[in-house]
Amino acid sequence: MSRPLTFRWQGRAVDLELEIRAPHAAVTHEGRRIEAVFRRDGDWIELRRGAAATRCAAIAGSRGVWVSHEGRAYHLERVHREAPARTGPAAAEVRAPMTGRIVSVSARAGNASREGELLVTMEAMKMEFRLTAPEDGAILEVACEPGDRVELGQLLVRLAPPGEAEPR
Amino acid sequence: MIPFRKVLVANRGEIALRVCRTLREMDLPSITVYSEADRGAPHARAGDESTSIGPADPARSYLDMGRILETARRMGADAIHPGYGFLAERAEFSRACRDAGIAFIGPSPESMERLGDKAAARRAAIRLGVPVVPGAEEIDSPERALAEAARIGYPVLLKAAGGGGGRGMRRVDEPGGIQAALEGARREAEAAFGDARVLLEKCVHPARHVEVQILADGKDATALGERECSLQRRYQKVIEESPSPALPATTREAMERAAVALARDAGYSGAATVEFLLDPDGSFYFLEVNARLQVEHPVTEARFGLDLVRAQLEIAAGGPIPSRPAPRGHAIEARLNAEDPYKGYLPQAGRVLLLAWPHGEGIRVDAGIAEGQTLQTHYDSLLAKVIAHGRDREEARARLLRALRETALLGVVTNQGFLIDILEDEAFARGETFTHTLESRKWTAPGTVPDEALLAAAVAVSAPRVPHGGEGDDADRFSPWRNLGPWGRPAPAAEGAWP
Numbered sequence: 001m002s003r004p005l006t007f008r009w010q011g012r013a014v015d016l017e018l019e020i021r022a023p024h025a026a027v028t029h030e031g032r033r034i035e036a037v038f039r040r041d042g043d044w045i046e047l048r049r050g051a052a053a054t055r056c057a058a059i060a061g062s063r064g065v066w067v068s069h070e071g072r073a074y075h076l077e078r079v080h081r082e083a084p085a086r087t088g089p090a091a092a093e094v095r096a097p098m099t100g101r102i103v104s105v106s107a108r109a110g111n112a113s114r115e116g117e118l119l120v121t122m123e124a125m126k127m128e129f130r131l132t133a134p135e136d137g138a139i140l141e142v143a144c145e146p147g148d149r150v151e152l153g154q155l156l157v158r159l160a161p162p163g164e165a166e167p168r
Numbered sequence: 169m170i171p172f173r174k175v176l177v178a179n180r181g182e183i184a185l186r187v188c189r190t191l192r193e194m195d196l197p198s199i200t201v202y203s204e205a206d207r208g209a210p211h212a213r214a215g216d217e218s219t220s221i222g223p224a225d226p227a228r229s230y231l232d233m234g235r236i237l238e239t240a241r242r243m244g245a246d247a248i249h250p251g252y253g254f255l256a257e258r259a260e261f262s263r264a265c266r267d268a269g270i271a272f273i274g275p276s277p278e279s280m281e282r283l284g285d286k287a288a289a290r291r292a293a294i295r296l297g298v299p300v301v302p303g304a305e306e307i308d309s310p311e312r313a314l315a316e317a318a319r320i321g322y323p324v325l326l327k328a329a330g331g332g333g334g335r336g337m338r339r340v341d342e343p344g345g346i347q348a349a350l351e352g353a354r355r356e357a358e359a360a361f362g363d364a365r366v367l368l369e370k371c372v373h374p375a376r377h378v379e380v381q382i383l384a385d386g387k388d389a390t391a392l393g394e395r396e397c398s399l400q401r402r403y404q405k406v407i408e409e410s411p412s413p414a415l416p417a418t419t420r421e422a423m424e425r426a427a428v429a430l431a432r433d434a435g436y437s438g439a440a441t442v443e444f445l446l447d448p449d450g451s452f453y454f455l456e457v458n459a460r461l462q463v464e465h466p467v468t469e470a471r472f473g474l475d476l477v478r479a480q481l482e483i484a485a486g487g488p489i490p491s492r493p494a495p496r497g498h499a500i501e502a503r504l505n506a507e508d509p510y511k512g513y514l515p516q517a518g519r520v521l522l523l524a525w526p527h528g529e530g531i532r533v534d535a536g537i538a539e540g541q542t543l544q545t546h547y548d549s550l551l552a553k554v555i556a557h558g559r560d561r562e563e564a565r566a567r568l569l570r571a572l573r574e575t576a577l578l579g580v581v582t583n584q585g586f587l588i589d590i591l592e593d594e595a596f597a598r599g600e601t602f603t604h605t606l607e608s609r610k611w612t613a614p615g616t617v618p619d620e621a622l623l624a625a626a627v628a629v630s631a632p633r634v635p636h637g638g639e640g641d642d643a644d645r646f647s648p649w650r651n652l653g654p655w656g657r658p659a660p661a662a663e664g665a666w667p
Contacts, residue, residue: 005626009617016622020630027619027626034619038627042636043522045624056624057576059521065628066521066578069621072585072614073578076625098515098545103355124515124545128356152517152545 002028007064007076014076092134094157096150100124107142107157119157120144137161170485172196172247172271176240177215179251180230181536182552183463184211187249190477199243201236203229205546210538217243224546230254233261237268247271247484249477253548256460257284257331273484275438275459276386282434284459286329287367289430293454296433298426301445301453303369305329310347316368317346323371326353330363337403339371372453374602376446377405378412379458380427381468383439383479383489389431390489391424392468395441398601399590401513406583406606407590408464409500410471413561413599416450423452430457439465439480445603463503463550466532470499470557498561500568502587504577505549509586510613515545521579526571530557530564533571543580551582561599565591586611 007014017028025047026035036047047054057068064077100122107119113133120131137159144156176199177187184200188211191198200215205224212218221239222229229235231254240248248265250256250273259280265272274280283289287305294300304316307326317324317340326349328336336357338349350366358364377400381392396412397405411420427442441462443455465476472493479490506516523539535552537543543551554575556568569591572584589611590596617625 005629007625010613014617014622016626018626018630020627022631025623025627025631027622029619029622034623036620036623038623038631040627040631040634042634044636045627047620047623049620054620056620057522057524057578058624058628059578060628061519061521061579065625067617067621067624067628068522068576068578069618069624071573071575071588073576073582074617074621074625075581076617097511098517100545123356123359128352129512129514 002026006079008079009074009076013079092137092159092161093155094119094131094134094159096122096152096154096156097129097131098122098124099152100129100150102144102146102148102150102156103128104146105142105144107139109139109142111139113137113139113159122150131156133159135159135161170194170196170481170487172481172485174199174243174245175247175249175273175481176201176236176243176245177211177249177251178230178236178255179249179253180206180209180211180547181550182534183251183461183536185214185536186534187251187477188214190475190481193475194478194481196481199240199245201230201239203546205544208541209536210541211536219243224544226254226547233258233264237264237270240270241268245270247273247481249273249480250460252458252460252463257458259284271484273438273480275436275440279434279436280459283430283436283440283457286327286456287365289457290367290454292430292433293426296426296429298430298454299452301369301372301455303367305367307350307366307368310350313346313350313368314343317343320368320370323373325369325371326350326366327369328353328357328361328363329365329367330357331361335360336366372445372447374448374604376412376414376601377443377455377603378415378423378446378452379441379443379462380423381439381441381462381465381476382427382431382436383476383483384431384436385483385487385489386435386437387432388489389428389436390492391427392472392474392492393495394420394423395462395464395467396601397464398603399596399606400603401509401606405464405503406505407500407502407587407596407601408467409498409561409564410467411495411498412446413601414446419446419450419452426454430454438483439476463553464501466534466553466555467499467501470532470555471495471497497557497559498564499555499557500561500564500591501553501555502568502572502591503550503583504552504554504575504587505583506543506545506551506580507549507583508581509583509611513583515549516581517543517545518580519543520577522576523578524574524576525552526554526574528567528571530567531555531571532557551577562597565597585614 002017002019005016019026023037025038036049039046067074103121103123117133122129141158174197177184198215200218201221202212255261259277262272263277307313323341326338336353338353340349353366354364376398395410397408399407441458444452507513519542525533532555537551556564558564
């Protein structure tokens with residue numbers, strides 16, 4: 001008996017069909033069936049596929065599962081069934097990628113901005129980071145000022161995709 | 169031999185823990201200090217005694233000289249080890265310690281002023297006949313910067329005069345970029361070092377960054393070989409190794425002689441690093457002196473079998489420079505940072521859900537984090553250093569790769585995969601490392617999740633977790649499964665199938 005499971009990784013949907021009956025695990029992904037014999041040991045999962053054995057660390061966080069495989073970490077985010085991943089946001093948001101201080105603000109509400117254009121300069125860990133427009137669009141709102149202390153994830157600038165709002 | 173009663177470690181993270189280890193080996197009682205943001209960090213528990221020294225803002229904690237001196241006096245410390253960064257290169261702190269009758273484990277304020285200040289060190293190098301990069305000091309206006317850049321030729325670098333670590337450094341390729349770069353460099357220099365002075369230098373390209381480790385006792389100095397630290401991002405080192413894969417013996421000897429001459433001339437005492445740029449034509453230029461222990465000092469320790477922190481303490485206590493053992497093999501260090509290398513090296517925060525370090529022959533880990541700790545972005549993004557030593561470069565490289573593949577850190581995005589990318593890279597294996605290598609090439613994140621990782625994720629959300637070792641209760645173990653159901657929903661049972 002299999003059941004579907006969808007993760008989101010790097011902004012893309014990862015659709016899986018799962019069949020887990022210890023010690024056998026099988027995952028069907030993009031038409032391929034991947035099988036292994038597994039054993040759980042604390043936060044580690046030992047996988048045996050034919051002659052090859054691998055150890056992965058896996059742990060559930062607040063937003064998904066973290067897996068470490070061969071020194072690389074993968075954060076597979078949960079996809080809420082009731083709120084599927086949006087295909088395209090109505091407005092692009094520039095949020096603080098870290099806790100820090102706003103050094104300067106180039107964005108002006110009502111202006112048009114081009115992809116890659118500087119919007120806000122932030123400082124954290126004594127280094128400056130330039131936050132640029134993710135796509136072409138009109139600047140709807142500027143929610144920060146030079147000197148502000150901002151928290152991780154705080155909204156700084158809101159942009160409308162081209163066509164949805166005409167710059168003044 | 170060591171007349172210190174108790175040593176206060178005025179730093180945080182991996183270097184505070186590393187200094188404490190040597191203090192324990194020397195039977196010297198230690199004090200560690202921490203800001204409120206670091207209350208849960210391992211260094212806050214690493215000393216024999218520990219105390220809070222103020223809020224998260226470094227200016228009111230780790231950089232607060234009065235507060236740290238007062239803490240040392242109150243708790244009976246007669247020596248302070250500053251680590252690197254923070255107060256390590258503040259001449260006024262070295263002076264304040266001396267005035268308070270507390271030994272500063274580092275150079276005197278006088279030799280720090282002569283060597284630690286980039287402009288002063290440059291003048292000393294010129295006087296001693298050590299080659300320097302063409303440049304100019306005291307760049308206080310865009311007009312002056314434009315005139316000097318025109319004289320020297322583009323590209324040029326604008327650098328903070330008062331400190332290192334890449335803070336306040338800007339590359340400028342044409343006159344139009346001068347004004348913004350100068351403003352940015354001055355602002356960063358002021359924020360990082362409390363000193364907005366900026367100097368301008370010719371940008372040597374393609375260059376290698378090679379530095380010489382020095383130990384000095386105020387009269388004499390010894391060089392302990394070089395480290396190559398060319399692989400940098402935003403002027404901050406990522407991978408360091410010793411010896412350099414590209415340094416002829418005659419050039420190494422000339423660099424060591426230049427470094428020793430600078431240390432002797434300044435009457436320097438303690439550990440220092442003299443940094444050079446190596447031109448592809450084999451000539452080298454003096455860059456600056458770091459008047460402190462360096463982040464990458466373990467590669468030198470691995471090759472020479474010396475403890476540089478112990479040497480610092482012995483020299484500060486009036487002891488001699490340890491005799492120079494013959495170097496053996498090759499050592500490489502990788503810096504594990506809380507940053508996303510595939511998204512502009514943005515600093516990352518989060519909770520360390522799982523942490524496992526590598527083991528084995530020739531592997532050393534200097535870490536400053538613990539499982540369960542919440543990492544914030546108040547300070548430097550360095551989490552740990554993984555160092556591998558081997559008979560030759562290839563053995564060290566293979567060991568470091570194996571060690572990084574065995575390392576598991578979950579809950580916070582790090583540059584671990586990027587470090588593996590670099591070590592696996594063919595150009596790195598051939599020793600082709602330049603200061604522009606990391607930023608001039610396109611490094612891309614993995615495009616797919618490996619099959620094993622998909623299977624592990626599926627098992628993790630579907631099959632019941634078994635306590636480590638397969639039996640017994642692991643109620644004492646930190647686990648988000650224990651209190652919360654899958655995805656944070658309260659669950660009737662600790663384990664549950666999902667969804």
